Amino acid sequence: MLEKALKGGPKYWSWIFFLLLIIGAGFVVYVNQLQEGLTVTGLSRDVSWGFYIAQFTYLVGLAASGVMIVLPYYFHHYKKFKGMVIMGEFMAIAAVVMCLGFIIVDIGQPQRMLNIIFHPTPNSILFWDMIVLNGYLLLNVVIGWTCLESERQRVKPPKWIRPLAYTSIVWAFSIHTVTAFLYAGLPGRHYWLTAILAARFLASAFCAGPAILLLVVFITRKVTAYDPGKAAINTLTKIITYAMLVNVFFFLLEVFTAFYSNIPGHTHSLAYLFVGSHGHTELVPWMWTATVFAFISLALLVPPKLRDNQKLLPWALILLVIATWIDKGLALLIGGLTPNPFNEITTYWPTGKELMISMMVYALGALTLTILYKIATDIKRDLGELVEPE
């Protein structure tokens, strides 16, 4: 089926070339990071994790999001999602590729990376995160590829795919739960030390992930005439809306616990993020942007009339994605490590090099996604499932 990715129009090839260009440019900067070390980043003794790990955390949510389609399809026989299942699975593959990419660019000695396997350490959550992420990648590759192949051959998917699909549904929850455990189990980091962190991660994943998926599907619809169907879009939008409501609710629970209890450790990070502390207000405008965007997106998603407006929907989704990205792709990491154990503020901001390398990983994900979506839509066209644009 891979040969489908080798045939395409000039638009397809210029997009591929553009992505390769970004990957190439980012790789040059990555080689520089390999030579100089992580000193090229804005990281420090106090804020020892930053943009890379934050992107990894955010993208785990994107990987887990496919389950919001796969679960209704397999568990509730919601047939209207049939056309989208493969899109969700392929999105998960691209997202996990980016997750792994961000971990690789973040570690100080990448050539020793396999030490995690050579010296397996079950007491480390990172070990389990490696297991669940790679397992999820494998599951989605096998399930997605087999289902698409049998669709192409116009035969039913083999029977053994069903238990695998059920496993992948449960597994999707595990990848974000385990990633939350990376943070939630650390003493002295109050912003992360909360029992609902995994629940918050899942809530934000199940709104942000399908939102990105839907936006990508809209683009795909524009360029390939692939259409998931109005019913599928409406149902997925409802799922996004409920998940975002839960996400905001969970965040407000954190705010209540911190400020009603008034325990200093619990309030510090939130205060630093939303009003600044010790004269440091770097993240304040970002946090309020996220807050405002979150509420506008909800205002556009909750009333059914606005939600079903296909013109408005992409904008509501974009606002939602920006809001959740600021919360999880930026503030979660910086807020968790600030203030430091000495109750001091060390500011962190990603450097240009850090952003270039991040662009490389994002472009790598986009390339993976493009190739997989190209294959999927071409096969759907061969099957006559697409309406050719006149």
Add this chain to the structure above:
Amino acid sequence: MKQSRRNFLKFAGLSAAGLCLAPTAAALASGGGGHGKAHAVVNANSKHAKRWAMVIDTRKLNTDEAINALAEVCHHIHNVPTIPGKQDIKWLWEGTYSETFPNQTNNFPSEELEKRKFPLLCNHCETPSCVRVCPTKATFKRADGIVAMDYHRCIGCRYCMAACPFGARSFNFMDPRLHLDMEKINVKFPTRMRGVVEKCNFCVERLAVGEMPACVEKSSGAMTFGDLQDPDSNVRKVLRENFTIRRNPAAGTEPGVYYII
């Protein structure tokens, strides 16, 4: 033909097995006294404890100068570079009372306490969260309670830095040798490479040859180092006679460094 191939395979298999066994056989034949046997040479004077711990008398040791003098000795013998900016490496450094005990601050502290500086270092915890999170066992707790680092095992994921509630760990963001005077380094202790985490090691390399940790030696009695499990040890004696506190007990890591206030 068939017969000869089978014979050949038998011969090849036996030969391969023989080659594999030969070194073992040779080693057995040498009776253990021969050369080339790898076993650790233990210094007869090496210091031992069931659980190493440190007590710092901050009534005696509380000024910038005094603590910096200790840091200088420590950093010199361990080839710890001084890097300007926030990517510095620190094994031993100083902090104010509120930095040292952020959860036990007082709104009206005594003037004297406000002026005091406190030596900060790895606490060599009983249940170290850095060891719990390390995915490669590069940081591990020894039987004598010292939390040690294997710089060759560390992949530089910095999970331990996020986990340490004391900010005691440093990461080599850049090549540390760039900030070391290579003419004056201590050749008995390794320098590190970039991309690995490091921290105070309670001077395990000095204990192994029967010496006390460098800061303890230099502190002229303000620091006591000994076996916490031995009721007759010097640290237990000091702990019995003085009021001490430990940093951030709420984190539940059971630090091995005690402060006399």
